[in-house]
Amino acid sequence: MARKRKKAAEEGEVEANLLPVMNVMFLLIPALLLAMEVARFAAVNVTPPKFAASADQKKEKEEKDKPLNLKVFILEDGYRISASNQMQGADAGKSADASKPTIPLAKKGSNDLNDFERYDYAKLGAEAKKYKDLFKHETVVTISAENTIPMQVLINTMDAMRGTDCKLLKAMQGETVPEECLFWQSIVEAGAG
Amino acid sequence: MTPDELFLAKKAAKKAARRGKTEDKGDLNITSLMDIVSIIVVYLLKSYGSDPVIITPTAGQKIPLSNADAPITDGVPVYVSQRSITFNNKRLVQLDDEGNVDPAALTGHLIGPLYDAMAEEAEKAKLMKEAQGEVWEGRLILVGDQKLKFSTLVNVMYTAGRAEFAEYAFCVIQMGG
Numbered sequence: 001m002a003r004k005r006k007k008a009a010e011e012g013e014v015e016a017n018l019l020p021v022m023n024v025m026f027l028l029i030p031a032l033l034l035a036m037e038v039a040r041f042a043a044v045n046v047t048p049p050k051f052a053a054s055a056d057q058k059k060e061k062e063e064k065d066k067p068l069n070l071k072v073f074i075l076e077d078g079y080r081i082s083a084s085n086q087m088q089g090a091d092a093g094k095s096a097d098a099s100k101p102t103i104p105l106a107k108k109g110s111n112d113l114n115d116f117e118r119y120d121y122a123k124l125g126a127e128a129k130k131y132k133d134l135f136k137h138e139t140v141v142t143i144s145a146e147n148t149i150p151m152q153v154l155i156n157t158m159d160a161m162r163g164t165d166c167k168l169l170k171a172m173q174g175e176t177v178p179e180e181c182l183f184w185q186s187i188v189e190a191g192a193g
Numbered sequence: 194m195t196p197d198e199l200f201l202a203k204k205a206a207k208k209a210a211r212r213g214k215t216e217d218k219g220d221l222n223i224t225s226l227m228d229i230v231s232i233i234v235v236y237l238l239k240s241y242g243s244d245p246v247i248i249t250p251t252a253g254q255k256i257p258l259s260n261a262d263a264p265i266t267d268g269v270p271v272y273v274s275q276r277s278i279t280f281n282n283k284r285l286v287q288l289d290d291e292g293n294v295d296p297a298a299l300t301g302h303l304i305g306p307l308y309d310a311m312a313e314e315a316e317k318a319k320l321m322k323e324a325q326g327e328v329w330e331g332r333l334i335l336v337g338d339q340k341l342k343f344s345t346l347v348n349v350m351y352t353a354g355r356a357e358f359a360e361y362a363f364c365v366i367q368m369g370g
Binding site: 022023026027029030033039040041042043044045046047048074114116145146147148149150151152154155156158159162164167168169172188190 | 225226229230232233236248256257258259260261262263264265266302334337338339340341342343344346347350351353354359360361362363364365366367
């Protein structure tokens with residue numbers, strides 16, 4: 001017992017060297033900050049809904065030029081597309097049921113409105129590309145939806161119409177809008193179709 | 194001197210010797226620490242300073258995802274979750290379980306309490322811009338929820354339009370950003 005006490009007294013108290021620990025800790029802080037998942041916010045610019053465009057205004061506009069007037073209506077069971085005031089599939093004397101979607105759901109029979117992936121965004125994007133090839137100068141699409149459609153579906157629809165490879169960041173800084181951008185100006189309208 | 198007294202005397206002598214001895218000092222190099230702190234400060238300043246508007250979603254709100262890359266420019270945010278509409282840090286309107294605006298607060302498409310708050314804010318902002326010799330753009334940032342119903346969204350946009358907000362942007366979270 002006495003020997004033990006003597007040995008401890010000889011060795012003395014050893015203090016831990018905190019310097020390397022502190023160095024590591026302070027390096028860990030920026031490392032963790034950089035590794036942190038940061039949600040980057042972005043903006044989708046939209047034009048407000050037109051509730052009461054006067055008939056005179058509409059007539060005047062129609063007489064001036066013949067725009068594409070592309071409209072996408074989001075239904076609970078798919079998309080209905082119309083262009084130049086004519087529903088897709090009803091051209092050249094064909095008749096089309098106005099209540100049925102022109103692009104049905106990708107997940108057929110899915111009734112869950114909050115299943116955002118049930119719409120056929122790829123096909124919608126392909127249709128947008130077709131229209132863009134025909135009307136290269138057109139950039140505007142009017143999007144409307146049924147009351148129950150969730151916002152995420154509206155955003156996904158805008159993304160598909162804008163083009164998956166469309167990057168508008170440089171265009172907002174003064175450069176020209178890239179060719180990959182299809183219909184990048186969205187008008188959100190209530191009850192259109 | 195008794196053995197006990199001798200022991201205590203020896204102990205006191207040892208203690209005194211130990212106290213007199215200079216202690217080993219672990220000097221911390223403050224320069225490297227200052228370097229790290231400076232890096233953190235610059236990083237945080239850059240992160241917070243780059244956004245003109247600070248978006249703080251309300252509890253339980255899931256902001257829609259998008260591949261849009263346009264940055265959020267200056268504007269007034271309105272938060273529309275599945276449960277409520279918040280403007281200027283005030284919860285103005287409650288939404289029911291299905292995400293519809295309380296019918297008592299709704300006149301057609303106009304949401305009464307939201308219109309009052311927005312009109313007041315628009316008036317203030319206009320006066321401030323006039324004093325600065327600038328034109329008020331009336332830009333609204335709509336911070337919605339993934340499950341927000343289109344009808345409610347349209348009601349909010351209509352109300353904002355009536356309160357003279359002319360430009361709208363949907364706030365989204367950049368996918369892969």
